[in-house]
Amino acid sequence: MSKEKFELSKKEGIHKELASLAGEWKGRMFTIFEKGKIANEADVSGTMKLVLGGRFILHEYKSSFGDDPIEGIAIYGYHIDRKKFESAWIESFGMGTAIMFSQGTHSDTEISFLGHYEDPSSDSKWGWKTTIQKIDENQILIVAENFSPEGREAGGVKIIYHRI
Structure with a gap:
């Protein structure tokens, strides 16, 4: 690279879009095991x-499932040379001691x-698809969908964030 x-990406490209997500956020997390x-x-x-x-x-981020605390960390980036988004995700609730690596794409809205x-x-x-949709400057929707090995939707997580 x-x-x-x-520098151009930071000024007017995808890295500028990523930078617009920076901030403090609060909201609601919905955990879904069955569609x-x-x-x-x-x-x-x-x-x-x-x-x-x-x-x-x-x-x-921090949340809870019943009385159990949840903590998670994700790193999101854009690989300029490969023209792909990449992420690494760890979480105390569902990931155990694993790190999930993901690749992705983008559209005008997500x-x-x-x-x-x-x-x-x-x-x-199993598949895990995470979508980050910027509703506006102060609201983000994150939807993570779980897919069985056969490709059936099997629940997931939805986070509605508001900038604070």
Whole structure:
């Protein structure tokens, strides 16, 4: 990657879009195990900040599932040479000690990442698609959808964030 491409991206491209996510956020997290059925609803707070000179956004968040606290960290970035979004995600609730790596694309209104993880009981690979939609400067919708190895939708998480 050339320094010029990155500087241009920060000024008027995708890295400028990523930078617009930076800030303090609060909202609601909905956990869904079966399509259409909310298993848990809780407050969520998060911080998104630029790191490494604006190359990446570091997203840290806290919520809960019942009495169990949830903490998560995601790094979102755009690989200029490959023209792909990339992310790495860890969380205390569903990820155990694994790191999920994902790649994705974007449109005018959203960024979308697709990653896979293994079910330790069967060694089957499940899909996890995360979409970040910027509603406006002060509201973000994050939807994470879980897909079975056969491709069936199997719940997920929805976060509605408001800038504070």
